[in-house]
Amino acid sequence: MQDVFVVGTGIIPFGKYPDKTLADLGWPAVKQAMKECGVNSTQIGAVYCGTALGGMLAGQRVMKMVGPTGMPIINIENACSSSSSALSQGWMAIASGVHDLVVVIGVEKLTKFGGGTLPLEREDWEVNQGMVMPALYAMRAQRYMHDYGLTIEQLADVAVKAHDHGASNVNAQVRKRVTRDEVMKSRMVAEPFTLWHCCPTGDGAAAVVLASPRLARQLGAAAIKVAASEVTSGKFTDGFRDMTWAELTHRGAQHAYEMAGLGAEDIDVAEIHDAFTIAELMYYEAFSFCERGRGHELLASGRTSLGGDIVVNPSGGLLSRGHPVGATGIAQAVEIVRQLRGDVGAHQVEGAKAGLSHATGGGVAGYDHGACSIHIFTR
Amino acid sequence: MQDVFVVGTGIIPFGKYPDKTLADLGWPAVKQAMKECGVNSTQIGAVYCGTALGGMLAGQRVMKMVGPTGMPIINIENACSSSSSALSQGWMAIASGVHDLVVVIGVEKLTKFGGGTLPLEREDWEVNQGMVMPALYAMRAQRYMHDYGLTIEQLADVAVKAHDHGASNVNAQVRKRVTRDEVMKSRMVAEPFTLWHCCPTGDGAAAVVLASPRLARQLGAAAIKVAASEVTSGKFTDGFRDMTWAELTHRGAQHAYEMAGLGAEDIDVAEIHDAFTIAELMYYEAFSFCERGRGHELLASGRTSLGGDIVVNPSGGLLSRGHPVGATGIAQAVEIVRQLRGDVGAHQVEGAKAGLSHATGGGVAGYDHGACSIHIFTR
Numbered sequence: 166m167q168d169v170f171v172v173g174t175g176i177i178p179f180g181k182y183p184d185k186t187l188a189d190l191g192w193p194a195v196k197q198a199m200k201e202c203g204v205n206s207t208q209i210g211a212v213y214c215g216t217a218l219g220g221m222l223a224g225q226r227v228m229k230m231v232g233p234t235g236m237p238i239i240n241i242e243n244a245c246s247s248s249s250s251a252l253s254q255g256w257m258a259i260a261s262g263v264h265d266l267v268v269v270i271g272v273e274k275l276t277k278f279g280g281g282t283l284p285l286e287r288e289d290w291e292v293n294q295g296m297v298m299p300a301l302y303a304m305r306a307q308r309y310m311h312d313y314g315l316t317i318e319q320l321a322d323v324a325v326k327a328h329d330h331g332a333s334n335v336n337a338q339v340r341k342r343v344t345r346d347e348v349m350k351s352r353m354v355a356e357p358f359t360l361w362h363c364c365p366t367g368d369g370a371a372a373v374v375l376a377s378p379r380l381a382r383q384l385g386a387a388a389i390k391v392a393a394s395e396v397t398s399g400k401f402t403d404g405f406r407d408m409t410w411a412e413l414t415h416r417g418a419q420h421a422y423e424m425a426g427l428g429a430e431d432i433d434v435a436e437i438h439d440a441f442t443i444a445e446l447m448y449y450e451a452f453s454f455c456e457r458g459r460g461h462e463l464l465a466s467g468r469t470s471l472g473g474d475i476v477v478n479p480s481g482g483l484l485s486r487g488h489p490v491g492a493t494g495i496a497q498a499v500e501i502v503r504q505l506r507g508d509v510g511a512h513q514v515e516g517a518k519a520g521l522s523h524a525t526g527g528g529v530a531g532y533d534h535g536a537c538s539i540h541i542f543t544r
Numbered sequence: 545m546q547d548v549f550v551v552g553t554g555i556i557p558f559g560k561y562p563d564k565t566l567a568d569l570g571w572p573a574v575k576q577a578m579k580e581c582g583v584n585s586t587q588i589g590a591v592y593c594g595t596a597l598g599g600m601l602a603g604q605r606v607m608k609m610v611g612p613t614g615m616p617i618i619n620i621e622n623a624c625s626s627s628s629s630a631l632s633q634g635w636m637a638i639a640s641g642v643h644d645l646v647v648v649i650g651v652e653k654l655t656k657f658g659g660g661t662l663p664l665e666r667e668d669w670e671v672n673q674g675m676v677m678p679a680l681y682a683m684r685a686q687r688y689m690h691d692y693g694l695t696i697e698q699l700a701d702v703a704v705k706a707h708d709h710g711a712s713n714v715n716a717q718v719r720k721r722v723t724r725d726e727v728m729k730s731r732m733v734a735e736p737f738t739l740w741h742c743c744p745t746g747d748g749a750a751a752v753v754l755a756s757p758r759l760a761r762q763l764g765a766a767a768i769k770v771a772a773s774e775v776t777s778g779k780f781t782d783g784f785r786d787m788t789w790a791e792l793t794h795r796g797a798q799h800a801y802e803m804a805g806l807g808a809e810d811i812d813v814a815e816i817h818d819a820f821t822i823a824e825l826m827y828y829e830a831f832s833f834c835e836r837g838r839g840h841e842l843l844a845s846g847r848t849s850l851g852g853d854i855v856v857n858p859s860g861g862l863l864s865r866g867h868p869v870g871a872t873g874i875a876q877a878v879e880i881v882r883q884l885r886g887d888v889g890a891h892q893v894e895g896a897k898a899g900l901s902h903a904t905g906g907g908v909a910g911y912d913h914g915a916c917s918i919h920i921f922t923r
Binding site for chain 2: 166211212217218221222223225228229232233234235236237238239240241242243244250253254257258260261262263396397398399400413416526527534535536
């Protein structure tokens with residue numbers, strides 16, 4: 166197995182683009198990533214495209230814009246971790262020596278489908294009973310508040326931090342700072358979540374170019390190493406579930422740290438799956454950034470805010486940058502790679518040497534059963 | 545890169561199961577494949593699931609039945625070559641040494657969705673103008689008849705052979721022999737195709753277990769080697785297209801032959817993508833089983849029928865076994881592996897030593913643009 170490097174990154178500003186096609190969204194991100202490292206379409210060995218609701222042949226529709234040269238294009242679906250799972254396959258394609266250069270795309274258009282997950286809902290009795298994502302995470306929040314003394318004010322501060330970070334990210338969907346009071350007074354979605362506790366629905370696309378050590382050197386690009394690539398799925402445990410513990414993410418994190426030869430203390434910056442405020446606190450704990458039940462204390466310490474030593478979601482995360490399901494994983498990777506290169510602009514984490522991205526999907530029917538994909542990047 | 549072996553196979557009889565869920569279809573196939581080689585769920589390193597229209601987290605929904613142990617589950621979509629593309633990823637996962645045992649699933653339920661491809665149709669002006677699959681292949685048939693003197697009677701004989709083969713396959717959706725006259729007199733679909741020239745719509749599932757050399761030996765199973773695994777996508781050529789030449793398949797076949805160190809003359813049995821009668825003849829030529837424009841002569845020679853030296857679609861192919869889009873690639877792999885082991889029953893190709901499977905998808909908008917996946921198996 167050889168090392169794998171990210172040599173190019175691309176992303177479009179996330180938002181609502183009801184009149185654009187999936188290709189209209191995806192192609193500018195791919196073009197940007199290719200331009201950044203100066204590769205042309207004949208050099209691409211394979212394309213992996215992650216999308217959850219984009220319909221058939223999403224990657225082919227995007228790459229049609231470049232006039233592909235016959236390279237394999239493979240589409241990956243894993244709910245919210247679709248493009249992070251695609252990244253894992255792209256990593257494997259290069260690590261194994263099968264390819265020298267791979268493009269990985271994350272693309273999604275939720276304004277077209279209204280964000281529904283119909284195929285799942287029809288078969289899943291828990292979802293049919295109302296266990297949709299906001300309800301699921303609301304239950305986790307309630308339990309966490311009960312068990313660990315988290316207050317609703319402290320929980321609101323997750324949204325305050327996210328929007329504080331995202332306000333300076335030109336690619337964020339919601340670029341508006343909010344106060345704790347505004348979060349508290351916005352309309353109720355699922356107790357205890359008001360609107361600002363929930364990520365917005367929107368469209369987006371991002372892309373990365375991965376290269377072998379040989380090609381990365383040849384391109385002379387600012388190469389960032391993929392130090393760990395990990396996908397895990399759930400255990401489908403019957404009976405009682407510990408709602409405040411993200412078992413799947415914790416397991417994936419342990420594998421990823423081991424693969425990278427790093428520990429939680431080595432991570433300078435992280436993009437984690439904060440679809441709802443409580444998620445960020447739970448994942449602090451799953452990634453061992455703090456002890457169980459102490460997530461809100463870590464947040465309050467300021468260590469995870471810009472200027473801290475373990476900055477979480479400098480891009481604004483899902484809450485501010487947005488969460489077009491299949492696009493999220495690669496958007497996170499783009500953010501971390503640019504952070505490590507030191508060229509993100511206003512929300513730069515100074516001197517970051519190691520970062521991680523984390524997308525987890527398919528939380529219905531025994532939450533965390535779908536897939537969790539974690540990547541660690543180093544410079 | 546290490547060798548990869550197929551150690552287990554499973555398939556359900558293809559047909560119409562409107563009341564079953566995707567998991568109801570997929571799980572029996574997985575269970576059969578696991579039982580065949582005696583592995584349990586804790587031994588599975590990863591699961592790849594191919595589906596085109598199955599909705600989110602198809603693989604997770606199927607594997608939930610076994611109570612997965614947390615292994616990565618990744619869903620692959622590539623239209624008609626969804627599960628053959630999944631097979632290529634499973635192959636890579638073992639060839640690279642990342643995993644020792646991988647389950648690959650193909651599963652689809654078309655009775656639920658009515659076989660539509662809405663997301664593509666909305667964005668594709670050629671499809672919007674009526675260039676759906678039967679129309680596309682009908683144009684190819686018309687051109688082939690014009691260029692090479694193929695008669696409609698000769699073309700009907702492809703369907704006669706398919707159903708002759710499929711009639712003895714217990715897993716085929718349409719187990720009924722037809723005469724040339726019956727094919728000619730069935731209702732018109734798209735000139736020159738009557739109903740029997742077209743594959744049926746239905747539901748189905750199939751699975752294989754792949755293993756490393758070490759584990760294949762340990763399991764003591766009748767292991768069949770994956771000698772080549774190839775995915776290619778289209779070139780999106782503008783302007784005139786040579787409608788009678790399957791460029792994508794030919795290119796993939798050349799790569800696959802090279803990878804396996806074999807030539808067309810070494811292939812004893814093949815499962816190829818006969819979604820419509822003309823396709824079989826075109827693919828004979830793309831695989832170099834005969835010269836261009838001579839497909840109908842090869843068919844008439846009887847060499848591709850049971851008892852011949854290069855038996856094509858002994859299972860009945862897409863025309864008879866059926867074509868639940870995402871399930872087809874693995875169904876073909878199951879057929880070839882069982883043929884090489886010598887245990888398919890009535891439609892056995894005696895003494896077969898090398899076989900290939902071929903699924904190609906996404907023929908709209910510059911046909912053959914989607915993906916073509918070819919595998920060669922040897923014993």
